[in-house]
Amino acid sequence: MAEQTLLEAVNQAFAYEMRVDEEVVILGEDVGVNGGVFRATDGLIEEFGDRRVVDTPLAESVIVGMGIGMAAQGLKPVVELQFMGFIYPAIDQIINHAARLRNRTRGRLTCPMVIRAPFGGGIHAPEHHSESTEAIFAHMPGVRVVIPSSPARAYGLLLAAIRDPDPVVFLEPKRVYRLGKQEIENNGEALPLDSCFILRDGIDVTLVSWGASIKESLEAASELAQQGIDVEVIDVATISPLDIDTILDSVSRTGRCVIVHEAARSFGVGAEIAAQLAGEGIASLLAPVIRVTGFDTVMPLYRYEQDYLPGVIRIVDAVKQSMEYR
Amino acid sequence: MQVPEFTIETVETLDSEGRLLRPLPGALREREQLIDLYQIMVLTRVFDREAINLQRTGAMGTYPSCEGQEAIGAGIGVAMRKDDVFVPYYRDVATQIQRGVLMEEILLYWGGDERGQKYRDQSQDFPVCIPIATQSCHAVGIAYAIKYRAEGRAVVTTCGDGATSKGDFYESINVAGAMSLPVVFVVNNNRWAISVPLAKQTASQTIAHKALAVGITGIRVDGNDPIAVFEVLDEALERARHDNQPTLIEALTYRLGDHTTADDASRYHDQREYDEARTIEPLIRFKRLLQNEYQWSDADDKALYDDSGKRVQQAIEVYQATSDQAPGDFFDYMFAKPTTDLVRQKKAWLDGLKHHG
Numbered sequence: 001m002a003e004q005t006l007l008e009a010v011n012q013a014f015a016y017e018m019r020v021d022e023e024v025v026i027l028g029e030d031v032g033v034n035g036g037v038f039r040a041t042d043g044l045i046e047e048f049g050d051r052r053v054v055d056t057p058l059a060e061s062v063i064v065g066m067g068i069g070m071a072a073q074g075l076k077p078v079v080e081l082q083f084m085g086f087i088y089p090a091i092d093q094i095i096n097h098a099a100r101l102r103n104r105t106r107g108r109l110t111c112p113m114v115i116r117a118p119f120g121g122g123i124h125a126p127e128h129h130s131e132s133t134e135a136i137f138a139h140m141p142g143v144r145v146v147i148p149s150s151p152a153r154a155y156g157l158l159l160a161a162i163r164d165p166d167p168v169v170f171l172e173p174k175r176v177y178r179l180g181k182q183e184i185e186n187n188g189e190a191l192p193l194d195s196c197f198i199l200r201d202g203i204d205v206t207l208v209s210w211g212a213s214i215k216e217s218l219e220a221a222s223e224l225a226q227q228g229i230d231v232e233v234i235d236v237a238t239i240s241p242l243d244i245d246t247i248l249d250s251v252s253r254t255g256r257c258v259i260v261h262e263a264a265r266s267f268g269v270g271a272e273i274a275a276q277l278a279g280e281g282i283a284s285l286l287a288p289v290i291r292v293t294g295f296d297t298v299m300p301l302y303r304y305e306q307d308y309l310p311g312v313i314r315i316v317d318a319v320k321q322s323m324e325y326r
Numbered sequence: 327m328q329v330p331e332f333t334i335e336t337v338e339t340l341d342s343e344g345r346l347l348r349p350l351p352g353a354l355r356e357r358e359q360l361i362d363l364y365q366i367m368v369l370t371r372v373f374d375r376e377a378i379n380l381q382r383t384g385a386m387g388t389y390p391s392c393e394g395q396e397a398i399g400a401g402i403g404v405a406m407r408k409d410d411v412f413v414p415y416y417r418d419v420a421t422q423i424q425r426g427v428l429m430e431e432i433l434l435y436w437g438g439d440e441r442g443q444k445y446r447d448q449s450q451d452f453p454v455c456i457p458i459a460t461q462s463c464h465a466v467g468i469a470y471a472i473k474y475r476a477e478g479r480a481v482v483t484t485c486g487d488g489a490t491s492k493g494d495f496y497e498s499i500n501v502a503g504a505m506s507l508p509v510v511f512v513v514n515n516n517r518w519a520i521s522v523p524l525a526k527q528t529a530s531q532t533i534a535h536k537a538l539a540v541g542i543t544g545i546r547v548d549g550n551d552p553i554a555v556f557e558v559l560d561e562a563l564e565r566a567r568h569d570n571q572p573t574l575i576e577a578l579t580y581r582l583g584d585h586t587t588a589d590d591a592s593r594y595h596d597q598r599e600y601d602e603a604r605t606i607e608p609l610i611r612f613k614r615l616l617q618n619e620y621q622w623s624d625a626d627d628k629a630l631y632d633d634s635g636k637r638v639q640q641a642i643e644v645y646q647a648t649s650d651q652a653p654g655d656f657f658d659y660m661f662a663k664p665t666t667d668l669v670r671q672k673k674a675w676l677d678g679l680k681h682h683g
């Protein structure tokens with residue numbers, strides 16, 4: 001067993017699956033010889049050749065669109081969009097085709113593909129490289145949205161996404177790509193695509209997050225523990241379909257919920273969770289649900305991006321605010 | 327640097343009177359084969375008229391007529407092999423019925439029922455595509471899969487002249503060239519994109535020219551002549567199957583109907599141009615060929631129309647007798663295995679149905 005970063009875990013999951021499944025084909029800009037701009041596909045072209053690790057022309061719509069055609073023929077394409085900020089030309093293909101193919105042919109044609117993109121802020125990247133727009137995809141019926149937040153979950157969830165018979169949008173929090181290592185057994189074991197992960201048990205407040213913000217959420221929980229507040233931390237991980245039952249169950253014990261996400265505040269995944277808590281979970285709530293999020297502004301360029309991102313201080317404050325509510 | 331000069335060839339086999347300009351292609355020498363081509367066009371024409379009637383009488387939703395463009399679909403269908411893959415847009419009745427899509431299925435789809443794209447007898451072809459030019463991308467991916475497995479098959483995809491303005495079209499022909507994929511792009515140049523004439527669509531002299539920019543073969547064909555369409559398709563398909571070479575074919579035709587049943591072309595079309603197009607539409611011309619060269623009689627013609635009418639009526643009967651989808655069927659095809667939440671949403675919906683009837 002070796003210690004791996006999230007990025008290396010993605011790479012290892014690819015190598016594992018491509019060895020056992022000839023139908024897995026990677027395509028995207030710079031994924032081949034260069035191994036991807038973040039090196040997620042590093043070394044794969046050497047092992048699997050340019051038939052299976054395909055450098056495509058710079059054309060996002062056709063990259064995803066051809067993935068759909070390949071998937072309909074029974075291949076398992078994994079397409080990489082270089083950054084989430086450049087996925088938008090392909091949204092047409094995702095919402096109008098990938099998400100609908102099974103339904104509109106009543107199961108005759110299906111779309112077992114993965115659409116990967118690095119996302120989120122905090123790495124001092126240029127304009128358009130830092131946004132978190134997972135809610136756009138979570139709102140599309142027919143696609144799964146998965147966001148790993150640790151190396152082990154990246155490994156297990158990517159394997160699950162590749163093996164899933166339906167399209168999966170797999171968003172990788174690039175801020176934690178190389179932050180922290182974890183031992184991963186390269187045993188090909190996938191994780192479920194329909195459950196949240198409870199990262200820390202607690203009885204006072206449920207802290208719900210995903211992606212890179214899990215890091216600050218866990219840090220906030222440690223800090224709050226020292227102040228005698230016992231926080232349960234949930235990594236949603238499989239954003240859509242949402243495992244609301246795990247969140248409801250936790251809130252039934254804590255009565256309080258704080259949701260943390262990098263994405264803009266309004267109409268987001270946090271709002272969906274809050275709405276479900278206000279429905280099914282209303283009887284358990286002892287305090288209003290609080291969201292700690294990015295803002296409804298254009299994301300600032302890198303010099304001010306920390307002002308936008310939900311940090312430990314804002315999370316700690318929100319949890320205390322929740323605790324103080326009587 | 328000197329840019330090479332180029333010319334775009336236009337393939338024709340019939341003159342405006344339906345006289346052969348040159349010998350028939352080898353694969354179409356038999357009278358029966360020509361009658362088959364004619365039969366497909368007639369069946370499509372009759373189907374098309376009846377589909378419009380169904381819409382007019384409220385028995386079906388919006389329908390895009392393919393009147394005047396039957397020769398393209400007839401030629402494509404005859405040139406394709408069963409194991410090739412067809413990725414249509416929405417004026418491809420003539421090809422689809424040759425590829426095993428049932429006429430009642432086409433009616434069912436335009437009649438608002440997804441089961442019309444389940445295709446009982448056609449497993450691989452894509453369904454109708456409404457977001458313009460998006461299907462070009464799928465064709466490229468299918469071609470990649472075929473090449474990946476070295477299957478020696480090919481893909482044919484269609485789109486309209488308007489579609490060639492879209493990024494997806496350019497992206498697709500470009501990737502097909504860059505990756506050398508077995509795909510044939512056929513553009514139904516019917517001169518209109520709803521009300522927008524081709525002249526407003528592009529300054530390119532021909533649509534086939536667009537192939538040159540991406541390094542693939544571009545060719546024009548008389549799209550009102552199913553023999554010529556067959557011939558260019560046949561060649562392009564061979565290049566695709568054997569050499570993984572893509573081709574862009576511009577088929578010249580004219581849209582004789584409204585854009586769809588929701589459109590009124592009299593608001594924008596040019597009557598003189600339209601009247602002229604009527605005189606060279608594919609069915610009249612092909613009938614002349616059969617009459618002049620193949621002893622096709624008026625009685626033969628009437629028998630063919632009668633038979634086509636019967637087949638279409640049978641399809642309409644099946645369409646109209648199709649039972650409803652099971653209530654809430656639309657919940658069941660979102661994922662291979664329904665998600666917990668969808669199971670709940672469906673149950674709540676069905677409970678409501680029981681409660682309120």
Ligand SMILES: Cc1ncc(C[n+]2csc(CCOP(=O)(O)OP(=O)(O)O)c2C)c(N)n1
Nearest residue numbers: 417456457458486487488489516518519520
């Ligand atoms: C992306 C997209 N934009 C607009 C429309 C609405 N629309 C449907 S058909 C059409 C014109 C298409 O013209 P053309 O490609 O020439 O095909 P034709 O209908 O003439 O066969 C338009 C604008 C659409 N379906 N998809």
Ligand SMILES: [Mg+2]
Nearest residue numbers: 486487518519
């Ligand atoms: Mg047109």
